[in-house]
Structures are given as C-alpha cells and as structure tokens.
Amino acid sequence: MDGLILAGWVAAILIGMTLALIGAGGSILTVPVLVYLFGIPPVLATAYSLFVVGLTALAGSVSLIRKGAVRLPLVALFAAPSLLAVWLTRAWLLPSIPDPIWQSGSVVVGKDSFILILFAALMLAASVSMIRNGNQEPSGTQRIRHGWIALEGLIVGVLTGLVGAGGGFLIIPVLVLAAGLSMTEAVGTSLVIIAIKSLIGFTGDLGHQPVDWMFLATFSLLPLAGMAIGQRLVPYFNSQHLKKAFGYFVLLTGSAMILVELIRI
Template identity: 35%
Template sequence: MTALVVVLAVLVGVLLGLLGGGGSILTVPLLAYVAGLPTQEAIAASLVVVGVTSLVASVSHARARRVQWRTGLTFGAAGMVSAYAGGRLGQHVPDGVLMVAFAVVMLAAGIAMLRGRAAGSETSHPMALGKAVGYGAAVGVLTGFLGAGGGFLIVPALTLFGGLAMPVAVGTSLLVIAMNSAAGLVGHLSSTPMHWGLAAMVTAAAVVGSLAGGRLATRVRPEVLRRGFGWFVLAMAAFILIQEIPQSTWQPLSPLAKAAVSLTAALVVLALGLLGQKLGRRVDAAAESRRVAAATAAGTRDEDRRS
C-alpha cells in the first residue's frame, strides 16, 4: 500500500508540474482512500503536499520566465484570505458532505479538462486588479474548504480572463496554489491533527514528479494528457459518490438495487464526460478555423502591401 501511495503521489506531482493544476484533485482521495486518513486529516495533509509541490514546481517555471509575478501575487494574496476562511469553515462540515462536495468539484474539473482550455494569448500581460482579486478569492475558498489547489480553475481564469499565454498561466498557477495552500493549512491546523510523516513522504514523491513534469511542460502536448486525466477524474468522482452515499440510503436497498444505483451513477458520469469531450472538439475546431482565417487574412494583407 505504501508503494501505491508513493506512485500515485509522483503522478500528482507530474500533473502539477506539467499542467499547473489537476494533480491536486487526486491528493485528497489518495490520502483518504489509499492511505486511510480521515477526511479532515486528509484535506489538511493534502494542503502540505500540494503547497510544497507547487512551490518547488514554480521555481523551474520562474527560471524559464513563465511566471507573471504581479498577477500571481495579487491573485494569490486575495485567495489566501478566503482559503483561511474556507479551512475554518470546512472543520464544521461532516466528512461525508465534504467528500460528496469534493466529488462534485471533480466532476466539474473532469468535464472542464475534456472540453479543453483556451490557448490564451501569444504574449502575457498583468491581469486587471479587480479580476485578479475576484477570481483569487473564489478559488481560495475552494482550496481551504476542500483541500484542492484549484489549478483547474486558475489556469483557465488566467488564460481566458487574464490574457496570459498558456505556459505562463501554468507557471503562475503554481505560485497561486502554493500561497492558497499555505493559508488553507493554517485554517485547518487550529483543530485538525497532522500526520507529518505521511505528509512528508507523499510530498517528497510529489516533488520528484513535479520536477519531471516541469521538464516535460514544453516537450509534450498537454491537451492529450489533460483529456486522459479528465476521464480518470470522472471515474474517481463516480467512485467517491458511490462510496459516500449515506448508509441509511443504502441499507433498505437489495444488492440488485444497489448495483442498479451504482450503474446509473457510472452511466451519468460517462454521459457527462462524452458531452464534455464533444464540446471540446467543437471548441478546438472553432479555434483552428479562427487561426486559419487569421493567417489567411494576414497573408492577404502582406500580398496587398507588396503589390
């Protein structure tokens, strides 16, 4: 079991380093279901793992000038306040409710990954102050409450609304995740015990993976990995929803009825995934059409100028 925890932690790190998010969504299920921690303790430990791993991964991106410091620090500072509040709030919510909420977030993340992310601008400029504060605060609540770094929300926000190029959005996202995770952890530590030994082991494995992911960031097509990971996230979400349905709901059901409910949940998740993938293909096709049209228009203008 320890070996499985380490292998999955390396995967978390690779995804964080490669995509600037996504891997953190696996950390809570990893610690809760594989390592066996109670939900509150799994969330607190995940903030250590995600925060340290993201900080280390951001260093290689910063060296390659793929971090927009002004945007990242503003976005992260706004998120730290709400992440602390989210961490305190999460302590008063039952474990089952937290995990169901986490599964819903995973569903949204998986569909977003299958849809694909905007490519962003070719060049990056600082995000508007109001947008950075607003989106940062919203993502911070999620980080503190559920222990998710929020990179799957940060990167699209930075590309779609902040005008950052995709590589810069990935590096900046890691800086924001590290800041939010630190604040969320402080909110949890006041009343939640921490398994420091386990957290240190998982963090070390994730850091190794993040360094590998950072090196791969410019060598592989992240959309291929992202969509495969999106399907995996959807499968994990279905598993959590089935596991966390209250016993009072399951007990009156026969084994056949339980199987039918589980199958229905799996089919709903599959349908959502297929819908997300279909939308993603349409978005990609539309983006390619715009790119070709822009290139054609630029070529026509060049010919006009030469003539």
C-alpha cells in the same frame, strides 16, 4: 507491503508529475489517495493535501520563475483575496461545520461524507473544465479584467479551504481568458498561486488537526520527485492532449467517489 499502501506511494509520484505536465490536478488526486488508499479521515486529508500540493507547486514554480514564465503582478492580484478566504475557511468555517450535518431516520450525512461528496462534485466540475478547455489559448493582446480575477481568487480560496483542492483547473482558464496569458505563463503563474494559498491554508489547520509529521514528510517527498520527472518529460508531451485525457480520468474517479459515498449513507 499492503497493495493499497503501495498504490498510494506510486500515486504520490503521479501527483507531482501531473502538476508538472499540466499545471493542475495534483490535489484532485491527493485527497482520494489519502482517504481511500491510506485511510486518512477526509477533513485531515484535505489539510494534508494543502501541504503536499503547496510544497510541490512551490518546488515546481522555482524554475518557471527563473525562466520568466510567471507574471508576479497577477499572482498578487489573485492571491490576496484567495489567501484571506482560504485561511478563514480552514481556521473558522470548516471547524464550525456540525457532524452530522443532516439526519432523517436511518439516513445520516456526516461531515466526512459531506466533504468527500463536495470534493467529488468539484472533481466533476474540474473534469468538464479540462475536457472543454483542453485547447484553450488566448486570442491575443487583451485588457486584463482585474475585478474578475480578484473575484475568482476569492471563490477559489473558499473552495481550497473547504476541500483542500489547489484549484489549478479554475485558475488557469481565468488567467488565459481574463488576463490573456499564454498556456506556459498561465501554468507557471498558477503554480505560484497554488503554492502560496495552499501553504497558508495549511497553517489554518494547525491546532485544529492532529498532524502526523513523519507520514506527511515522507508522503510529500514523492510528489517532489514526480515533479522533477514531469518537468523533464514536458518537452515530449502535448499538455493540452494530456489535460483532456486527465479530465476523463477525473470524471470517472469523481463519479465513483459520489457513488461510494451515497452507498455508505
């Protein structure tokens, strides 16, 4: 088996473990793995990412719902505007983006490069959020800021639609700071939101992208296994320390992606 392909299958397991341990970051790994290890075109990779991360988050959220670690009213408040935004973005906005986006002489910025650079920029923002907010906890009982949560849902929906990112690194800080949830509740609630909007977003691609269902089904099984492994490891790790360490990894990966794409341009 080709070394890159083998690394891709191993990385698929790590995607599920990441979601289980810190409640975010799965899609941050999924798109680069699909593009650089499996050679999937970037726009199609973002669609696959929505399916894989959505399915994995759904599986991981079941046990947390049973444990009462999910605030369903907040799921509805965040997910309603997010669902609309992600579906419209995948079904209408993304297909309407021209290719190439910009050209001047020999310099051509294609749609694929634009998507990857945008995704890498989002990775850098995610890394800063993870590093700075690694020890974030609510200060106590506070009034839920419904408008801010709904607005964030809309913004995350557009970003999810454009680059296939679940957005857990954006969702969790809002749930902690604007809703006063504990980290356990924020992670559980985030997983449910990610599952719903990612899977709905994927349906917006049907008819626009040629889906290899055999590959997608096979690839999706490994993050599910990783999620099961990660949930067993949760008691043995400090999720805040893991989030900071993962943040530095994402920072390096995002920087490398931008460098690679700029060289290609």
